[in-house]
Amino acid sequence: MDSHEVPGAHVHLPFPFLPPIIGRDRELALAHALLLRDDVHLVNLRGPGGIGKTRLAQELTQRLVSTFDLVVFVELAPLREPTLILPAISSALHAPPHRPVLEGLIETIGERRVLLVLDNLEHLLPHVQDLTTLLAHAPHLKIVTTSRRVLHLRSEHDLPLAPLSLPQDDTEQSEAVQLFVRLAKTVDPTFELDDKNRALVERVCVLLDGMPLALELAAARLRAVPLEELVEWLGTPLEVLADGPTDAPRRSRSLRDTVGWSYDLLTPNEQEMFAVCGVFVGGFTKAALEAVTGRPDVRNFLIQLVEHSLLRSTTSLGGRWSMLEPIREFAHERLDESPDVRNVRERHANYYLTLSEQAESWTQTLKAEWMERFKAEHANFEGSLQWFIQEDRAEDATRLCKALRPYWLGRGLNRTAIAWIERVLATPSGRPRTTHRAELLGFAADHTVQLGDSYDSGERYCHESIELHREYGNALGEANVMCSLAWLYDGSGKGDAARDLRLDLLNRYEVLGDQAQVAMVLCNLGTGFIDAGKYDRALAYFDQALPELERLGDVTNLAFHAVFRAVVFKRTGNVDACLHEMKRSWQLGAAIEDRAFLWRALGIVAYLVRQSGQADFATRLLSAQEHVRLQMQRAMLPSRQKELEEEQQALRSILGQAAFEKAWRAGEKISLAKIQSQVDAWFAAPVAMRAKPEDQGMPDVLTSRERDVVALVAAGFSDKQVASKLGIRGGTVSKHVGNVLGKLELKNRTELARWAMTHGVSPSIT
Known part of the structure; x- marks a missing residue:
């Protein structure tokens, strides 16, 4: 074995030159701390093949050389017999060759502080207990192992390795991205992460789950294929990621060989599972x-x-x-x-169909706990749908589409939903004029409403679905699809037709005794009058719907109801009423995940924030709103496009073009969770604290007399002294202070003094 000497220690390392390690700060700190403890003698760096165990062990070794008298790195992968573990260590330590192996090792180590690094131990576990014997006779020996398996030794401290971090808010902070970019530069020295390739690099890292070996092999493929094509190829990574460096161990030259090495260590029953x-x-x-x-x-x-x-x-x-x-x-x-593959896939599909039908939902989104579960099972649901389509089981596929409807709606996955529904409709069992075809067409229409750009196809879905529901005498199904048709009429500029249809629906639902749907239609009539500019009539319909919505307690409908009222007050310039409704709506919306709601709400909140003087925050909110729309792949209606442009122009005039663009870019990058948290904080803050001092001067809500009182109270004068200076009674001062506390939503005079100092309030007299 080649040796690499480090001053101050006897070191035998086979890796004299290594590039800086990326990430792993936490694991390095943990391992370092463990190895310095007197009661820890063996640390096992564990993880799947290609996760970076060897590289971490190398880095750890280099950082610890000054702590030990002797540091030795032993590569065990070439060994095939478990009995050869101790002889391999003996050879690396240059122990006496003519003594029994264990005795020679004990004598060689003696009282010295020795760090022994054993790389790739997983295939030699039957004799790994020999390490325990060695540790028992060498009190100052420390062992670091790398293994794909737990060693099951009492002295073992297991340190499992996770993949490198994936891109989140800031792409450059992702460890996986950093590694891929560095490796790409070894193939193409001109490669740089920029706005043009950022999304593709992120996609590569996500597809490969941040696995270092996979990223290395993928970067090497850039010699033969552009990045865009590589992303497509990585749909089957085992086929693509091969032919690695010839100076790497054979098991690390392809992803298939790397995983196969671990698979071969399993028992037959474990391989089956x-x-x-x-x-x-x-x-x-x-x-x-x-x-x-x-x-x-x-x-x-x-x-x-x-x-x-x-x-x-x-x-x-x-x-x-x-x-x-x-x-x-x-x-x-x-x-x-x-041979059991069909049975496995059948049981998988049936399990997820059953699970999906157990979910609890609001009107058009899942309840929070179920939304989280559906997000985790998203790909399994799609796998089940694929199986039902492949097996021509349109009825089961329809049941699953129906169960997934509130999930797809809540997350804004409407184009995804329509694509799946179209595939089910195209199956041999999906084409006949059946009840499940009627349902599927209605679902497709419902999702089309959310897109804002597919009115013709949406109306076709509706008309065929309505016709089928009539054939089967399903009056409720027919009415529900007519609701979608009315929305499509709204979007395509047929407001009168939409209103007539909804008035007809009121009668239909009354006859059916469905008061919940009556309330929904009343709300929908109200939104139609908003678009027509008839705000009093809109509010009248909203007021008529509210008692039934409150009785039902469906938070989605209540949140949207408050949003629509806020829109009315925004358009009529009633900022206080708009704020009141939007605060209520936002609080209700906190209990749901509904991208359509969030998209509507963020635009109104941005308007309110601008009104409070925080133009920078308002710009970020407006940018986040647009980002949500793009994520939903929702088209922008001309009327809403005009509103957006007007709001953007108002913000540009306040901030200037450069500051506006900076804030807009920040809004694009920030996570929805962070935006929601910031809006929560803004609503929770007292009125006076919602604007930053640099964004807002003295609020108009205070009279000149109130400003004088606030300034003097903040300066430390008593009510009697303030009264004397202003020529008013002491009781009047107390009354002014109480009024100001109420207006600014402050709790006491201490908060009032802090507010006055922050806003630079000074009296008009001295």
Whole structure:
């Protein structure tokens, strides 16, 4: 073995030159701290192949050389016999060759502080207990191992490695992005991360789950294919990511070989369970695995696969397991080779159909706990839909589309929904004039309403669905689709037709005894009168609908009801009433995830924030609103485009072009969770604190006399002294102070003094 000498220590390292490590600060700090503890003698760096265990061990070794008398790095991958662990260590330490191996090692180590790094131990575990024997006779020995498996030694401190961090708000902060860019530069020295390739680089990192080896092999492919094409190729990473560096170990030259090395270490039963896990995309629960395997004893298999670093566990949503995508693809290939593959896929599809129909929802979105679960199972639901379509089971596919409808609506996934529905409608069992076809067409119309640009196709969906519902005598189904048709009429400029249809619907729902839908139609009539500029009539319909909406307690409808009222007050210039309604709406909306609601709400909040004097924050909110619209792939109606442009122009005139553009870019990058948190804080703040001092001068709500009182009270004068200076009574001073506290929503004189100082309030007299 080549040695690399470091002054002050005897070091045998096979890696004299290494590029700076990216990320791993947490793991390095943990491992470093563990190895400095007197009670810790063995640290196992554990993770799947290609996760970066060896590189972390190398970095850790280099950082610890000054702490030990002797540092030795031993590569164990070439060994095939577990009995050769100690002889390999003996050779690396140059122990006496003619003594029993253990005795020679103990004598060589002696009382010295020795760090022994054993790389790739997972295939030699039958004799790993030899390390415990060695540690028992060498009190100052520390061992670091890298392994894909848990060692199951009492002296072991397990340190599992996660993938590199993926892009979030700031792409450049992602460790996976940093590594890919650095590796891409080794292929093309001119490669730089910029606005043109940023989304593609992010996509590569996400597709490969931040797995360092996969990123290395993907970057190498840039020699042969442009980045855009590489993203498409990575749909099947095991086929693409091969032919790695010839100076790397053979198992690290292709992703398939890397995963295959771990797979070969499993027992036949474990391999079978591993293959079944490949049917899940994005993870699964224990209940899901039990349902799909038909076995009640999956717990032990989960433990084994986690300990082999082929599964990752998380405590989210009560416990889930997942695979890195390259590992999952390998498992799926093994499943496809299994004679039981059809049964597995059938049980998988049926399980997720049953799960979807258990969900609780509001009018057009799921309740919060179910929304989180559906987001986690998104890919599994799509896998189930794909199976039903492939097997020509339109009725089951319709049931699943119906159950997914509030999820798709709430998350703004309307184009996704329509694409799936169209595929179901095109199946042989989806084409006949059946009740499930009528339902599917109605769902498609409902999603089309949310897009704002597909009115002709939406009306076709509606007319065929209405016709089928009439054939089957389904009056309620017919009326529900007519609601969608009215919205489509609104969007295409047929306001009178929409209003006539809704008046007809009022009678229909009254006859059907569906008061919930009566309330919804009343609200919809109100929105139509907003667009017509007849605000009094709009408010009258909203008032008529409110008692039934409150009785039902559906927070989605109540939140939208308040939003629509806020729109009326915004357009009529009643800022206080608009603020009151929008605050109520925002509080209701906190309980739901509905992108359509968020999109509407952010625009009104931006207007209110601008009115309060915070033009920079208002610009960020308006930008975030536009980002939500683009995420939903929703077209902009001409009337709303005009409103947006007018608001943008108002903000430009306040901030100037450069500051406006800077704030707009910031709004595009900020996460929705952070934006929502900032709006929460803005609504929660007292009126006087909502604007920054530099954005807002003295609010007009205070009279000149009140300003004088505030200034003197803030300066520390008593009520009697203030009264004397202003020539008024002491009781009048107290009354002014009380009025100001109420206007500014402040709690006491201390807050009032702080507010006066912040806003530079001074009296008009001295």
